[in-house]
Amino acid sequence: MCHIRKRLELEGVQAGKVVKAQGRLLVEGGGGVRGAEIIANVFGAASAMPALRIDADVASITRTVVDMAAEVMEPETTFALAARRIGSQPYTSKELKVVVGNAVLKALSGKGIRVDLTNPDTTIYIEARGQTAYVYHRVVRGVAGLPFGSQGKVVSLFSGGIDSPVAAWLMMRRGCAVRLLFFDQRPFVGEDYYARALTVARRLRQYVPLDTYSLHVVSTGEIMREIVEKAPSKLICLCCKRMMYRIGCMWAEKIGADGLVTGESLGQVASQTLVNLRILDEAAALPVYRPLIGWEKLESVGWAEKIGTYELSAPAVHGCTALPRKPSAQARLGDVKSAEETFNVQKLASEAVRGIRQIPL
């Protein structure tokens, strides 16, 4: 409930009380169509309908439905009425539909309007609740899911590419308060890498019903330099990613999060093999959630489009220059651990966590 108010407020839509009614949340002055679209994107919302609130007497309902039909229906199209009653009214739903339906037909008789109960072009919905009725014709499908944060907290290893925002969003939808952690690997990546992450994070922020929400940035340029200098070239990526896992888990413990979420998908790149993921997991002190693990790339792209991150994530950026020509696809844990012995893993990780800075979104 307060998530709806908060999201409307953050989008600059003035709304009044949010009242819990049987099977619905009623948002006073909900901001019309734009408000409904915002509400539909609040996790937990199955759908949102911008409705007119009127008195529940037959005359008021008839007038409102006729006006709505006149406004929204094209000539030579079909309509149906859906009526639902809660509480007591001096009519049945069926009686109401007959009276109102006939009034619409009569009022729009010049427009070639017909009734079609099975596949109407327009459906006008009437919900009578006690002395009040709600009339609407537009149903905006909601994101569904569970209220933001209701399941606890996880840390997203967030790059701003196509996959990590989708993974973060999916966990948000299942009720996680997702904290975005971005690894600033400059000078091994370009400035545009960071800029992209920020832009994508701002888009995700539009799903978050909180007053403040941030991109958390951890500088790992120095760590990268150590790894590149000391680790065998083919193990650079694994060493780097294991540091990310460690830093993510350390920070998660610090902020009370119960897991990591990553955009990894099995076999999508050479390093995302079962063998390598097992080596990565070994460095994680918390569960690692990978909602895209079983997906095809096109499915991730489809979701990125749906949640509005795709076009922000897709532009090419100057990616990691430390990427070796042949990263190991079937590394051995022992080799990775030996490589890690050449630099002080724990110290580097905890220093990095201490230096995490917060960019308000």
Added chain:
Amino acid sequence: MCHIRKRLELEGVQAGKVVKAQGRLLVEGGGGVRGAEIIANVFGAASAMPALRIDADVASITRTVVDMAAEVMEPETTFALAARRIGSQPYTSKELKVVVGNAVLKALSGKGIRVDLTNPDTTIYIEARGQTAYVYHRVVRGVAGLPFGSQGKVVSLFSGGIDSPVAAWLMMRRGCAVRLLFFDQRPFVGEDYYARALTVARRLRQYVPLDTYSLHVVSTGEIMREIVEKAPSKLICLCCKRMMYRIGCMWAEKIGADGLVTGESLGQVASQTLVNLRILDEAAALPVYRPLIGWEKLESVGWAEKIGTYELSAPAVHGCTALPRKPSAQARLGDVKSAEETFNVQKLASEAVRGIRQIPL
């Protein structure tokens, strides 16, 4: 390639050689439409087309396309031709389309057939490859993904309900040789529980390009009895699931698998909270893959329908009678570990693994 032959063979379709050609695999005598449907369900296949193989001269192609059009096109409908050439032929694709298209129009002039290049009812495809041409009008969309087993092996904690088969299938699609491990908890579940698992496993087996494939069954009735007797009632589910994770991991190590796959989805049932999943993970010596972790129930149902397991998984069965009235949703690891100290976890798990039996599917 051999997966295609194997799957056709398992379905009783005689096929000849499978030849790798530029951008295609050509399956001789591929079994027509049924064969194409089988091939489309082989992991790695983007699409499958039952085609006629003919000589690549204009006369043969024209005759074949005209016959095909006469057979498949309804009166008063539209068509387009798509032509593609590999190697050298004495015509361009464009010339071919003009000649063949005109022949179709002429031959079917009584049928009211028209050309529509943007949105045709029927498209007939011509692929000339050297001296041979392939003609087809039906494209069966494939499951895509990566060849079965190409990424390694994982163990599915397989119940036969709606979720675990979808999770197993998704990992198969990403190239995992998924081994199905079923926990036979009788007498705490009904006989129908086992029967359902077997039926669903048989359906999944239809995606597996192997001569032999099994449901692996581990009896955990005795372990359940210990847990029910000794653990606090609200921790029964966590203790039980942790035993499953342990048994799954032990068996995985034994058979060279690199992880578990489960159907868990965050917040779907009271026990699948972040806190509880973290407690479960603590008992796993290998990565636990949860492809459905970020999904809504309806999405899992949609996939189950798509892969053909839904109607087999959906029937109600006699589920676990040990399920307490109030399973803990926010348990503490310490409490679970204390509970586990009352029975010999390692011994019970390794005995169970030793007793795993194999039901050929």
